[in-house]
Amino acid sequence: AQSVTQLGSHVSVSEGALVLLRCNYSSSVPPYLFWYVQYPNQGLQLLLKYTSAATLVKGINGFEAEFKKSETSFHLTKPSAHMSDAAEYFCAVRGNSGYSTLTFGKGTMLLVSP
Amino acid sequence: GAVVSQHPSWVICKSGTSVKIECRSLDFQATTMFWYRQFPKQSLMLMATSNEGSKATYEQGVEKDKFLINHASLTLSTLTVTSAHPEDSSFYICSAVDRGANYGYTFGSGTRLTVV
Numbered sequence: 001a002q003s004v005t006q007l008g009s010h011v012s013v014s015e016g017a018l019v020l021l022r023c024n025y026s027s028s029v030p031p032y033l034f035w036y037v038q039y040p041n042q043g044l045q046l047l048l049k050y051t052s053a054a055t056l057v058k059g060i061n062g063f064e065a066e067f068k069k070s071e072t073s074f075h076l077t078k079p080s081a082h083m084s085d086a087a088e089y090f091c092a093v094r095g096n097s098g099y100s101t102l103t104f105g106k107g108t109m110l111l112v113s114p
Numbered sequence: 115g116a117v118v119s120q121h122p123s124w125v126i127c128k129s130g131t132s133v134k135i136e137c138r139s140l141d142f143q144a145t146t147m148f149w150y151r152q153f154p155k156q157s158l159m160l161m162a163t164s165n166e167g168s169k170a171t172y173e174q175g176v177e178k179d180k181f182l183i184n185h186a187s188l189t190l191s192t193l194t195v196t197s198a199h200p201e202d203s204s205f206y207i208c209s210a211v212d213r214g215a216n217y218g219y220t221f222g223s224g225t226r227l228t229v230v
Contacts, residue, residue: 003217010203027191041123041205041224041226042223042224043118043120043207043221043222043224044158044221045221046218046219046220049208066195074213079160090157090158100163101148101160101163101209102148102209102219103160104157104158105157106156106157107157
């Protein structure tokens with residue numbers, strides 16, 4: 001079965017600082033991995049996804065993530081945090097067949113201070 | 115890009131009544147939709163997988179008679195919470211798969227259900 005582990009339920013950074021949100025996965029098949037952002041009382045917005053193409057994936061709002069098979073990781077980064085980046089971030093892995101559901105990590109709340 | 119419209123965004127109902135939540139794919143056909151439930155400060159928990167024209171597949175522990183799912187067309191899936199109780203209060207989110215978008219999973223904006 002597929003699973004993801006997000007290290008750290010909360011991450012605090014200062015505005016302008018590097019953002020690093022960690023995600024490790026477990027998958028019995030080559031994984032398809034996703035990062036989503038959720039603002040309060042809203043649905044999930046896709047930041048980026050890895051679907052076995054380039055290992056460095058660039059997403060929206062300046063975010064990117066690197067797929068590292070040897071480390072079973074897919075960490076999300078952004079060079080310079082903005083106040084508007086404060087939100088909940090979820091890492092997810094697709095199930096092992098076709099269009100099966102996504103399995104989500106527990107989420108990481110990103111806090112950005114002035 | 116693909117858009118999924120979910121309505122209502124919030125609803126308050128009395129115990130014992132039923133509530134219907136709609137999830138529509140606006141610019142693509144979604145043969146598969148997923149329904150999730152999210153408790154405060156927690157992750158999304160899959161409730162069921164909805165396939166157009168067939169019965170939904172429910173996850174273990176989810177009462178199919180309580181959470182009725184209908185996926186009658188390629189663009190619409192509905193979740194009906196029957197005989198709602200306060201413990202059903204939660205944030206419900208749907209997701210639709212856009213098969214033409216290389217594993218595009220698009221999410222609705224969610225429905226905040228409060229049962230009083």
